[in-house]
Amino acid sequence: MRTRMTSVLGWLALLILATVAVALGTGEAPLSYGRIIPTLIGNGSMQEEFILFSLRLPRIVITLLAGMALALSGAILQSITRNDLADPGVLGINAGAGAGVALFFLFFPIDAGTFVYAIPLVAFVSGLLTAAVIYAISYNRTAGLQPVSFVLTGVGVSMALSGLMIVLISSTDRTKVDFIAKWLAGNIWGDDWPFIWAVLPWLAAGALAALYRAKSLNILHLGDAVSIGVGVHVRRERLVLMAAAVAVASTAVSVTGGISFIGLMAPHIAKLIVGPRHERVIPASMLIGGWLLLAADTIGRNVLAEPLPAGVIVSLIGAPYFIYLLLKR
Template sequence: MVKQANKKPLLVMGILSGLILLSLFISLNTGVSRIAPLDVIKTLAGSGTEKEQLVLLDFRLPRLVIALLIGAGLAVSGAILQGVSQNGLADPGILGINAGAGLAVVLYIFFFQGSASSLSLLSIFVMPFFALLGALLAALLIYVLAWKKGMAPVRLILVGIGVNAAFSAALIIFQLRMNPHDFMQAAVWLAGSIWGASWKFVVAVLPWILLLIPLSLYKARYLNVLNLGDQVATGLGAAVEKERGMLLFLAVALAGSCVAVGGGIAFLGLVAPHLARRLVGPKHQVLIPASALMGALLLLTADTIGRYLLAPSELPVGLVVSALGAPYFIYLLMKTN
């Protein structure tokens, strides 16, 4: 029985990985310009036509890679926030962290870039740093305003919703001062659109994901200890506030870097850890990688649905995720005392 329990997380992650590969192959085949499965394989092997190489390698593949990275990053961010706050309703989108990151990016575009349609190579790499600053500011406000002899789950959610509304209002103010073209691009991006479908954006977000997710996995044991309560964690020798602060920074940095490329995608960081927890259990050493795989699968699937549903037009992936995640959030809210 013990061996079977130990094998279950590996089996689940193997199945999730297989589903990701299947979804990736289906996504490469679907779109305005349909490419037969055999032609997809030929193109990936380097023997496709010039048009097929352009569509697959220059447009679809970088977009799908970005979807995988952002899905994994937001899911791990949500898993950490839920573990640190001991609140199953915590999510970087609901708490306003995504809105803070989005506001910082819009301010950067508004004051420094001038036009969202002509982002320079330097700007693509600078935006994640601005997003990180905005996300940190939002997290700091939430932490200060929600802290009152502890972090009550309901207070955390209410303060997060309030901070989210404040940052969203500021976003609207700056959007209204943009020219019509930039306004429309900002509106679509903030709705959660994987707008940077190029390898430059992949390179911009990839180092953050490759650095922060392994660090989160390394810190997973502290999440297990913190869930026992501050007194027990202190008794076990954990530096509670230091580890909580480090974990919060990792969650905020993941959310900020993902928002810089993918916009404001809400509910993914809520749903993915919950589904992963049901499959592999609450132990964070397996919950974090399972959440990353689940988030990648969900966002990749949502992006495929958004591109296919109203083709040749497309729905922002954030709207698809919200349509799926909002009912689940309401269900969890009704279950919370």
């Protein structure tokens, strides 16, 4: 099984590299494929180096990291809620993080030196508050966490927060309205190197926490009765893992906008390929999620005359898949 897992991860990495190669050579600014490697090793012109290192590479890296974060969050949430429909976008966590970012952007003074690092923290706090409200509403003292109630509550909270954001942007100046509107559509805006260094520690910490507690995730997925029977402290493990899921999803949302369905689709695809054990699902989901978002962004920027946000492309694929899962259940 270990050999098969290594093979799967290797093929996924090759798929990502192939998509990265396509993304590097396509876009509004001209850069031929024959000039990519010379430019990477320092033999490109000033224009080629600017296009590659200032425009395309940071966008590709932040897109990959955000996709991995959303997929990791989805894998954790589907396990601790025992609901295959769980996704940080569907559950309202993304909307909560986005509402916090919007409030911070619209009403607080922005310092250029700290803005990049403050945005993920603001998104995490607001996403965590949203998750706490959803958890409190859907939790039953007798029966524990109710998976269906958790999802339905999340959908309701997400719609309420989206309405709040529309109200907020209706009363501010045009420049900020444009930014929030692009954010709502899932437009990847944090495409610069400082955002990468701001996001990377959050993703690394969340991934390590999830892998460290992979056995707990396996047991929690079987239900509260089984988990308690084998000695798992269900409430503590669920809260710790939910905090990790909220942290990585909120961080991704802070730089990519309101992107849903990556956290829904990637874990499902991973489970079909590598099985249900989270020691294998987590790394596979992260690679699949990174590739999905990168592919969506590359398609959105190059297929039509006017670029489409990555969130729109993902939704065109993810919404039918969500309906399929809903009908299947």
